[in-house]
Amino acid sequence: MPENLDDRVSRRRYERECNARSEAEALLEKKSRELFLANQELAQQSAKLEKAVEERTADLRHALEVAEAASTARSRFIATMSHEIRTPLGGLLGMIDLLSMDEADPGKLELLNYAKAAGTGLSRIVNDVLDFSKMEAGVFLFEQENVDIRALIESIRILIASNQHGADRKIICRIDDSVPKLFLGDATRIRQVISNLVNNALRYSTDGPIIVRASATDHAKGALLRVEVEDFGVGIDECQINNLFKDFSQIANPLTAAAQGTGLGLAISKRIVNGIGGTISVESTFGEGSTFWFEIPVAVVTNAHASGRDGGNEADRLAPVAIEGLRVLIAEDNVINQKLLLTYADRMGLKPDLAENGRIALDKFAPGKYDLVLMDIAMPEMDGLEATRRIRERWSGERLPPIFALTAHVADAIETEARSAGIDRILSKPIPFEELKTAISLAVLPDAAQPDRDGGVPRAVAATDEPAAAGATVLDLMSPEARTELLSFVGAERVAEYVRDFVKDCGERLEKLSAADRDGNAREVREQAHALRGSALLLGFTDLVELGRRIEFGDLGADDGSVAGAVAEFRKSLGVIDAALNR
Structure with a gap:
């Protein structure tokens, strides 16, 4: 029976649908395969990326550790170099100081002053280099x-x-x-x-x-x-x-x-x-x-x-305090520094006791045995910080003397550790004689009103204390630090010349100040008082610095009463200084 048209059409449609379905299935299978392969590749890339991140993180962590180690090493290097340079330099300048004290020949004294100036110049260069290194290492601190x-x-x-x-x-x-x-x-x-x-x-x-x-x-x-x-x-x-x-x-x-x-x-x-x-x-x-x-x-x-x-230095504002007879424990391992500090102590009239390292210092120490401890930081067997820490721990309930750290290290770098150990003050080497003497004077200031070991009372002596100053020279009336600095720069003759100019200039300025006070010109009073204070500060006449400050800022108390009274007091002090010029 012949096939009709509708059947043929239906068959062709069916075949087309079958072919389309086959093509769709093949395409779906292809795309599924591609997606599977893409997911596999993505997983592999993800694993590689994760591994790369882990490796990079490990590299960065290692680099950070290396950088931190380098920074620590640099800080240690700076501290070591500071110590190694400043220790012999301090000994050199200290010995020059000692020679200058005993030298009477003007020619030799001039040569010593030149040597001191050269050493001071070298010290400034060393400080520049160390300051720069501290900045590089991030251990440079600022005070407020x-x-x-x-x-x-x-x-x-x-x-x-x-x-x-x-x-x-x-x-x-x-x-x-x-x-x-x-x-x-x-x-x-x-x-x-x-x-x-x-x-x-x-x-x-x-x-x-x-x-x-x-x-x-x-x-x-x-x-x-x-x-x-x-x-x-x-x-x-x-x-x-x-x-x-x-x-x-x-x-x-x-x-x-x-x-x-x-x-x-x-x-x-x-x-x-x-x-x-x-x-x-x-x-x-x-x-x-x-x-x-x-x-x-x-x-x-x-x-x-x-x-x-x-x-x-704050010593410029303070008068000296009697320190003769103070018992001082000196912990120092360097032979040159031992000799220097023991000679310093002898010149100051102290009673020193030497300990060659921190362990010996700890064994020697006992409450009430010493009035002051000078503790070097870098010592064998036991360093100064550890010795100080153990002293504070062992006698925590006792009244202990001040403990000073003597260090050629960078003071900023050890300050925090020194404070936590119980150090009262850090003195950086090289330490000039007068600076050390002044620091010791400041250390005993809280006890200045207490009877001393001979039954007397240590007393702060101002430059205008006439009985004390009766036989004093101009150098005796100056603060230790100012005296040392000026002598090292210009010598005794030029210092005397500057003081004569100072006395003359002060006399003229006091006339202007008094006239301004009578005229009610407060600004001129302040300016003249400020100039007087600045000149007195340079020459180390600490009582005049304070008197000038009180005039400048109007801080006049019962003793001064008025600007006129303060001027009279200033003139009286100038008279003492002028008289000392002729001794």
Whole structure:
């Protein structure tokens, strides 16, 4: 029976559907296979990526450990180098000090002063290099204290003017009224930056004044302090300015050969200023001169009676205290330092007891046996920190004497550990004789009102105490640190000359101050009192520094009564100093 048309059409449709289904199934199978393979590849890539991440994380962790180890090694290297350099340098300067004390021949004393100046210069270079290394290692710390920028700049001016390098140059200081009387900051580091800039100005100019300016503007922190140092020297080519603040960099010019140095002064200054949140730069015209400046935000101290610092040692504000007869335990392993410290102790009238290491110091120590302990940090068998820690633990309930750390290490790097061990004060080597003597005097100040071992009462002697000063020389009336610093720079004859000029200048300024007080000119009174204070500070007449401060800030008590009374007291002190000049 012949096939009809509908059947043929149905068969062809069926065949097409079967073929389409087969093609769809084949395509689905192909795509499923491709998806399976893609998932497999993705899983493999994911595993590889995870492994790569783990390996990279391990590499980064290892790199971090290596970096931390390198940083630790660098810090240890700095501490070691500091110790190894400063220990012999301290012995050298100390022996020069001892020779100077006994030398009467002016020619030999002059040579010793030159040797001391050279050693001090070497010490400054070492400190520059160590400061730079501390910054690199991240162990450079900043202090917070009251800073009197006016006294700081004035002391820099007078000290540099007394130095042979700056004796024939005029240094002009212009401090704007906008500058706060006191602010919080690191006085030592600010002094370091300004001194670097002023010394550079002297090195790279041959004539003309050096002008130091300070001004301030409002800032969220309190005030933005700006300090400028201008010279009229060779100037700097614009293309070389970017190299100024680079490490170990010096700009080539006709004066470079004479301007000796490490090339680190400006680099360190930049790091200091940046470290306290400030900015430092320069504006210069080649052949005409340069103005270096820095700006730092500071918190203003509003307490008018707060005591400010100018970056010097606090001993400049304190009169000496009798220390003869004090019993001192000296823990020191270095033979040269042993001899030096024992000789120092003998010259001071102390009763020393030597311990060659920390273990021996611990065995010798007992409460009430010593009035002070001088503990070297780096010693064999037991170091000074461990010995101090054990002393504090063993006699925790007893009244123990002050314990000073003597260290040639970087003081900043060990400060935290030293404090936790129970160290009362850190003294960095090299330690000059007068600095050590003053530190010991300060240590016994709390006991100054107690009877001493001979039944007397140790008494602080001010420069204006007439009975005590009756036979005193001018050098006796000066603070130990100022006396040592000035003698090392200019010698005894120049010091006497400066004191004569000081007495004459003070007499003139006191006349102006008295006239201003009678006229009701408070600003002139403050300015003259500030100038008197700055000059007295440099020469170490500590009672006059305090008297000038009280006049400047209007902090006159019952003893002074008025500006006129304070002026009379000032004149009385000048009379004592003038009389001492003739002895």
